Amino acid sequence: MTNIILVVDDEPANLSLATDVLESGGFTVLVSQSAEHALSILGEIDVDLVLLDAMMPGTDGFQMCQLMKKTPEYRDIPVIFMTGLSGQKDIVQAFDAGSVDYIVKPIQPAELLARVKTHLKNAQNTKYVYRAIDFSGHHFLASDVSGNLLWFTPQIPTMLDHTLTKGISCLPKDAMQWLLSCIQEPALADVRYRQPGRNDDFDIELSFMGQPDPGEYLIRLSIAKKGQEIACLQKRLGLTLREAEVLFWIAKGKTNRDIAEILSISHRTVNKHLEQSYVKIGVENRAAATARVLQALLT
Template structure:
């Protein structure tokens, strides 16, 4: 069982429990409240989607069989919304046959527990998935600090995830014909394999770096804004940092110590030191202050 979650100085994590018989989940809800969660309840898929218009929880516990919209269809709608797609969905259901379990994962669930529920087990699974999702989100959003935007594009060319900075840039571009679709010129970066190219789109001039596959058939693109008459990529863009080196640098630019960065990204401070050695070498700097200045857009 994970340690009890203490939140004296931080907001309590929120979990949305979706079940057509919430009264049967009293012990589970009490356990989660005792573990430091704020528990919200919805009785069906439609009610859950309405709640999600008002709040983005840290995780969702979702029954698969409910009147009206099924849990599987509810999960598909959640994962189709870029603003909600990062939320881990854990199915809890009496359906234990292999086809049902496979459907739960294929529609976007991260875990599957079979009723009758064991509250302590569910809480342990929830703790792990909530922590992992939060760390992943922090790491991905960190690259915005270094002046980059991040796009994850799935095997069918749809946006699987985008960082806040990338979202702002996409909103200013022409060519976004439908939700989840990129402007046509960006697809050239996907077709060209790893490497870097430059795009001039309406209102925004971007460099687009294809970082290759990052798992589950997704491709990572790093975006950086350039001035309209820039003749060459910035010193930071030209350094060809890896995604992990970019994450470490971005947290360095926010004033975090090596130990802090290690805790945020789930690595030892010695590993952070090694990444920073590579960053300093690629940037041609010798100090943390110089690297941080480049990351925040200062010119030497």
């Protein structure tokens, strides 16, 4: 499978030259004469690298690069500027925007191919690391202090399925508040954030892992399946299956009537299981039972 390179330049002659060079190196080439059109291509096709001119009508190359780096789906695509601008200010601006390299026109074919191959290899190695982490069963994302996602391992979008994020770009308000609490109060770092998944079969759990770099906060994501949690309550609290199910839903804030409907049992039977469970776990009310259940599940 060949790598796909997107070349963005408003000059047809530059597009033609870059296409000839890249195709001679065995790459598949897509071209665009505007940043707006190029971004639409990125939304439809998995591009491996972008060669980008700096000065274009409308959205310029610097702005396009910044937009890419603010969009998690495009953030890891390497961007190489290929432009006639040679001033130090322009070069610095390109790297500040998030590019990995800067080539001043006229391009040298051998040099262009060498740079493209190197950055493709580096990007591929990063993908391999992320995939290896996912394959091992560990799923991570990084956020800034405002809850904007900086990066995430490949399975995160599938696992979240937009449950926790707004278009997979930032954490929701309550999760951001949880993160801020962890940052401001180190003693709260062991407190996990939980939110129901797409249905009642699982919960999404976030664990604060620390601050690997300034302004970057590492979070681990895991999926807690209801069946596994009920089995855990049975084992750790010495409950029957039905008692564990009733306490599980009590901890979720359900009323006795709700629980009766969920478990297809009578309201009186729910009360009986609750009374027996309270004795077994040494509590006297719903609030204490909820605290005991959460302690059992989170330790």
